[in-house]
Amino acid sequence: MPSIKQLRYVVAVAEHRHFGHAAAACFVTQSTLSAGIQDLEESLKTRVFERTNKQVLVTEKGQDVVYHAKRVLQEIDDLVDSASSSSQPLTGKITLGVIPTIGPYLLPKILVKLRKSFPELKLYLLENLTAALLDDLATGRIDAALLALPYATGDFKVVTLFDDYFHLVCLPDHPLAAQEQLKVRYLAAQPLLLLEEGHCLRQHALSVCQFEGANYGIPYQGTSLFTLIQMVAGGIGITLVPEMSIQSGLLAKTNLTSRPFSDKNIKRTIGMVWRPDCSKQNDLELLSRLIQKYH
Numbered sequence: 001m002p003s004i005k006q007l008r009y010v011v012a013v014a015e016h017r018h019f020g021h022a023a024a025a026c027f028v029t030q031s032t033l034s035a036g037i038q039d040l041e042e043s044l045k046t047r048v049f050e051r052t053n054k055q056v057l058v059t060e061k062g063q064d065v066v067y068h069a070k071r072v073l074q075e076i077d078d079l080v081d082s083a084s085s086s087s088q089p090l091t092g093k094i095t096l097g098v099i100p101t102i103g104p105y106l107l108p109k110i111l112v113k114l115r116k117s118f119p120e121l122k123l124y125l126l127e128n129l130t131a132a133l134l135d136d137l138a139t140g141r142i143d144a145a146l147l148a149l150p151y152a153t154g155d156f157k158v159v160t161l162f163d164d165y166f167h168l169v170c171l172p173d174h175p176l177a178a179q180e181q182l183k184v185r186y187l188a189a190q191p192l193l194l195l196e197e198g199h200c201l202r203q204h205a206l207s208v209c210q211f212e213g214a215n216y217g218i219p220y221q222g223t224s225l226f227t228l229i230q231m232v233a234g235g236i237g238i239t240l241v242p243e244m245s246i247q248s249g250l251l252a253k254t255n256l257t258s259r260p261f262s263d264k265n266i267k268r269t270i271g272m273v274w275r276p277d278c279s280k281q282n283d284l285e286l287l288s289r290l291i292q293k294y295h
Helices: 004-016 019-026 030-044 060-084 103-117 130-139 200-211 225-233 243-247 281-294
Strands: 049-051 056-058 093-098 122-127 144-149 157-170 192-195 238-242 257-260 267-274
Touching (some): 004 019, 060 130, 093 130, 130 144, 144 200, 157 225, 192 200, 192 225, 238 243
Antiparallel strands (some): 144 267
């Protein structure tokens, strides 16, 4: 029967794809970790990893072992949290995932207020793209995630928090900067800059454009909102950015201007998702209401 330590070793190697790094993460020697994994493979009669001089690969059967190991470890963590939890709300540990186009702009002011109201809350943050966060949520690496909707979230519980409207960002002498009633169709044939593939903000911006029937060529793709802003400031094109980023000072120290759209459907919706059977339901419900209140 595999031990909890062996399961933790397996998950660590699967995440780091390196025995030395995994051993360091588990605070054991590499020989101890290797021996533990070898014992587990022998007890399961399954080879979990393929080892070469250059890399560590998870075998096909090993992927199932890693998946179930994560689930077992999450159940153990939930058990410990449940047994040690206080009757007071938000006094334990919560690991919250957040996408890059939300975290830097929403969380600073939220965290200050949470820290004052709930000093015993240990909130750990993990920033990643939406698809990766949903995988982390499914395997228990995080308790909940702050995402931009719409997005296919499967069977996770979804709580909508607030709407975040898109603004056009351009140079002040751009023809669209003078439009009193700015409409998406005015962007047709404009060099629209968006984030690279994988960012849900890109898909939401494209969805907004397609809603108006437009078809845009996209000659440049940025890796972050900051990169997009610098490209626009350089006269390369125009872009769409969320209102929360503008309110957080994204355009500070630039000569750029932002313009809202007259159509109030030009937006994304910020939501929080978690596993419906999570043991921290009450705390996550409260946390979602606080984010909704403080944003």
